[in-house]
Amino acid sequence: MPRPYVLLSAAVSLDGHLDDAGPQRLLLSGPADFDRVDAVRASADAILVGAGTIRADNPRLLVASPARRDARISAGRPEHPLKVTVSSSGELDPRARFWHTGGEKVVYTTDEGAGRLRRAGVPAEVVSLGAEVDWHRLLEHLHDVRGVGRLMVEGGGKVHTQLLRQQLADELQLVLAPLLVGDPQAPRLFGPGGYQGGRLRLVEVRAVEDVVLARYEPTAPGAGDAAVPADRHWLRIACDLAAQCPPSSTAFSVGAVVVAADGTELARGHSREGGDSVVHAEEAALAKITPDEPRLAGATVYSSLEPCARRSSRPMPCARLILDAGVRRVVTAWREPDTFVEAADGNGLLTGSGARVVVLPELADRAKEPNHHLGV
Structure with missing residues (x-):
């Protein structure tokens, strides 16, 4: 089935961590890379984060540049991309900034989670995917119902892991920051499990101030009737x-x-x-x-x-x-x-x-x- 182009975006330490274990978010990038990410956001039809990212970081997920927002409006697009999150349990704080900034929002969940979210009064479209979250159905819904052609996924590690393991990611944009976290309790970008065989294809590599951006594409064909x-x-x-x-x-x-x-x-x-x-x-x-x-x-x-x-x-x-x-x-x-x-x-x-x-x-x-x- 047709689905959006899925771009995974993440910044990690040299030892593969998304953050440290402290109460404050660890900033892995600098101003130039934040601006690059803002440009990628502006190019997307939708931005997706997992429920864990909303709980831990309380993000707004907006296009910061007024010029980029104006360009989106001039092109007949919403000022900000559609904001998307995924939660099996539906246990999300309706007061989070995610819900109260930007334009439209949608949350994908299970039948049980949908009931919990509606009772909590979350100000977003609630879409149940059945007894469990099905990423294929989620992407098809975004494409067919919401008209999303390009989806930017900003985390967290669990979401990135699931999309890569199911061969649903078209591109990985990985920023490597020049620091070491060293805490085994700190969150990592990818969890254990089966991934595609072989090597990813390096599409681009460049320095952005003191971090390095590397862009990769998957190379391994599918194994069955479904396209990857x-x-x-x-x-x-x-x-x-x-x-x-x-x-x-x-x-x-x-x-x-x-x-x-x-x-x-x-x-x-x-x-x-x-x-x-x-x-x-x-x-x-x-x-x-x-x-x-x-x-x-x-x-x-x-x-x-x-x-x-x-x-x-x-x-x-x-x-x-x-x-x-x-x-x-x-x-x-x-x-x-x-x-x-x-x-x-x-x-x-x-x-x-x-x-x-x-x-x-x-x-x-x-x-x-x-x-x-x-x-x-």
């Missing part, structure tokens, strides 16, 4: 590869990427690559990988167009090449139209042979762009 942020990243690359195809009036322009389970790119290719007028994208990518590559069994193939099930230019269609390579997960942006092959059903061939196919229609326009001359 890394799936969208790799499929966007496949769609962009389609633009490199030599033009043709008799074949689609398609890009493909093969990615191991730990997020390592194994190969990429595009239609008509290397002067071969009939080679398909998936075929070109798989040909670059040795057949005995053990990572193929857990890999995902990203193809801007549904892999072909029938073709006249080669004896083996791409869906069969994928299966014969041992790959059992494919992510694609759009189904093959009847332009050249009637009732093509590569996805059906794949799923009928036990592979998982994930279709991300939100990237269909990007995938079709190199094929507009074909009338699709």
